[in-house]
Amino acid sequence: MFSIFLPVADMSINLFLVLGIGGMVGFLSGMFGVGGGFLLTPLMMMIGIPPAVAAASDSNQIVAAAASGAMAHTRLGNVDMKMGLIILIGGILGGTVGVQVVKVLRQLGNFEFVVKFVYVLMLGGVGGAMFMESLRTLRKKGSAGEGPGANTVMGNPKFSAFFNRLPLKMHFKKSGLHTSAIFPFTIGAVVGFLAALMGVGGGFIMVPAMIYIIGMPTVVAIGTDLFQIVFTTANVTLQQAVTNHTVDIVLALVLLAGSAVGAQFGARVSKVLKGEQIRILLSVIVLVMMVKLLFDLLITPDNLVGFVAAAGGH
Amino acid sequence: MTRKLLHGSLAALLVLAWASAAFGAQSDMVTDYSQQSIKVDVRFHGERIYFFGTVPDPKADVVVKLIPIHSAPIQLTRKGKVVLFWMGVKQFEVQKLPFLYKIHSSRPLKEVLTPEVAAKYRLGYQTLKEDMELKLIKGVAASDDRDVMFQGFVELKEKFNLYRVAENRIRIRKGRLFEHYFTFPDKAKEGDYLVESYAIKDGRVIAVSRDKITVQKVGITAWLYRTAQENGLLYGVIAVVIALGAGLLVGMVFKGGGH
Numbered sequence: 252m253f254s255i256f257l258p259v260a261d262m263s264i265n266l267f268l269v270l271g272i273g274g275m276v277g278f279l280s281g282m283f284g285v286g287g288g289f290l291l292t293p294l295m296m297m298i299g300i301p302p303a304v305a306a307a308s309d310s311n312q313i314v315a316a317a318a319s320g321a322m323a324h325t326r327l328g329n330v331d332m333k334m335g336l337i338i339l340i341g342g343i344l345g346g347t348v349g350v351q352v353v354k355v356l357r358q359l360g361n362f363e364f365v366v367k368f369v370y371v372l373m374l375g376g377v378g379g380a381m382f383m384e385s386l387r388t389l390r391k392k393g394s395a396g397e398g399p400g401a402n403t404v405m406g407n408p409k410f411s412a413f414f415n416r417l418p419l420k421m422h423f424k425k426s427g428l429h430t431s432a433i434f435p436f437t438i439g440a441v442v443g444f445l446a447a448l449m450g451v452g453g454g455f456i457m458v459p460a461m462i463y464i465i466g467m468p469t470v471v472a473i474g475t476d477l478f479q480i481v482f483t484t485a486n487v488t489l490q491q492a493v494t495n496h497t498v499d500i501v502l503a504l505v506l507l508a509g510s511a512v513g514a515q516f517g518a519r520v521s522k523v524l525k526g527e528q529i530r531i532l533l534s535v536i537v538l539v540m541m542v543k544l545l546f547d548l549l550i551t552p553d554n555l556v557g558f559v560a561a562a563g564g565h
Numbered sequence: 566m567t568r569k570l571l572h573g574s575l576a577a578l579l580v581l582a583w584a585s586a587a588f589g590a591q592s593d594m595v596t597d598y599s600q601q602s603i604k605v606d607v608r609f610h611g612e613r614i615y616f617f618g619t620v621p622d623p624k625a626d627v628v629v630k631l632i633p634i635h636s637a638p639i640q641l642t643r644k645g646k647v648v649l650f651w652m653g654v655k656q657f658e659v660q661k662l663p664f665l666y667k668i669h670s671s672r673p674l675k676e677v678l679t680p681e682v683a684a685k686y687r688l689g690y691q692t693l694k695e696d697m698e699l700k701l702i703k704g705v706a707a708s709d710d711r712d713v714m715f716q717g718f719v720e721l722k723e724k725f726n727l728y729r730v731a732e733n734r735i736r737i738r739k740g741r742l743f744e745h746y747f748t749f750p751d752k753a754k755e756g757d758y759l760v761e762s763y764a765i766k767d768g769r770v771i772a773v774s775r776d777k778i779t780v781q782k783v784g785i786t787a788w789l790y791r792t793a794q795e796n797g798l799l800y801g802v803i804a805v806v807i808a809l810g811a812g813l814l815v816g817m818v819f820k821g822g823g824h
Contacts, residue, residue: 254610256751258782258789263610263751314808319816359703360642360653368650485805492801496793500804501607504811511815548650556717559640559656 259499260304266505268298273509280316280510281517282524283533286480288313288451291506293370293540302363303353303560304499307491309450311503313484316510317452321477329474331425331467337432338457338475341439342446342483349447350490357495360559366449367544373445374544377455378537385530414465426467426475434465439479447487452480594772595619596762602779603749606786611726611750618762618774623740625766626677628688631667631747634757634777641714643704655704657714661696664754665727669734669745679768686763686770690719690730726750753780 255266272294280287288309295305324330356362417431438460442453454476461472492498521529596618603612620627638660642653670677674689683689687696694715701710722728727750735745747760757779764772782790792800 256605256607256609256786258786259793261752311804311808314805315812318809318812322813322816360656364652488805489801492793492804493797496797498801498804500789500807503808507811507815511819515819552644552651554717554720555644556714556721557642557644557653558721559642
């Protein structure tokens, strides 16, 4: 039997099942250039890992998955340190509050419900927007035959003007921006909160927000995001370990091993596919996952009884 | 090797069974097992322990109960529909239910047990249900709470092989020796377990034998489990440091990593 005993989840699981899921998510993340935490937590829940352990262990895995990328981007000078630190202050705050919210939700016996519900909203929103956007791009190309989208929109002028009027204005040299610190702080806090609740890195929210809303250059947005993810998820991992005792490092390491290998194959495949094709594919995967979770919430459960996490550890 | 040992012990017990029958030591029951403890390590995925023993009377049946010596109170939630969604709407504190409960018997329980014997030795789900102390701590009580909660609880436990009533599971050889095995599933908690073997004849318990089995986490599994529970800060720091190290290592191996 190829099983492995997870010390914190306190159960055994098929090693190849976890490696396979890690590999598949790694493949997708290599292909799409996203972290994939938003797929990992629901998949872990589906194979019977307790939801809180799934989310916390994914946070731990993301620390590892983002570490080398963050290091590389820092060396290449793609990290706006000032912006990153402001995001990080928000991220630490949001993550710390998030972990306490997880504790309360578990004691109320509704953590799983809330996690699935927020996932449905998040995956539905992100997947839907991505699907519409890539569909529009594909159609435009088909009819007008435009050249490659060279003129990327550098920030929405309306948003930029709005954030310009807010207080706490700062100069961000690396990003070439002069804007209020309120936005990066807020988005950091939101993403930190989601990281704690759902075991995601939040890159799929952070990167578009930094590019489209305040107009950061794409490479700097990605580098800065990876930089903050390492510290935000490290904080969440630490807090989860202290407050909820839900970080399973064995699970995290097996997932990491699977995803590291999968990512290499994904990166190769991505070179063959076009940008829009990749995005439409990702949006379909995200939407399928969303529908599955929505069904879980709507269909009468087989068993009306569930266990509640005991207050104060086990 | 375990098998050989098992057969050796079985042979010894057969001799013992013959001897006790020959010398008329009627109410004696001698039991033994293939191993006294279970070690939970990285490879653990549940384990079987074989049990065997003498039957004091060729006409007797055997019923064996497996329970942990200590079980903590638990909390359960009852789901209900809120607008469109199913979520926990009530919460109960539940006491007096064992974490693990298994009954094996040589014949169907209702042919072997009288209600009095079942009640006295707490054999069968019905007696557990009577023992269950259910206290509502959140939500509105309903008349079917007790039934629904117990039924759902048992289903949850059976799904993880923590509860089982298996009739005809015990084989009796020549009316003298019984044998069977219990599976301790992967979710079996650490601690001491009590195995109570009853010889029952004509609705009367004529002999009882008790054995103790210990489930224990060992090695790195034990260390991680205890550190996670007892020293969350240290565990968290270790988790972060290992993740950073592993991540950078993977990045070096694959030149640039997944991102």
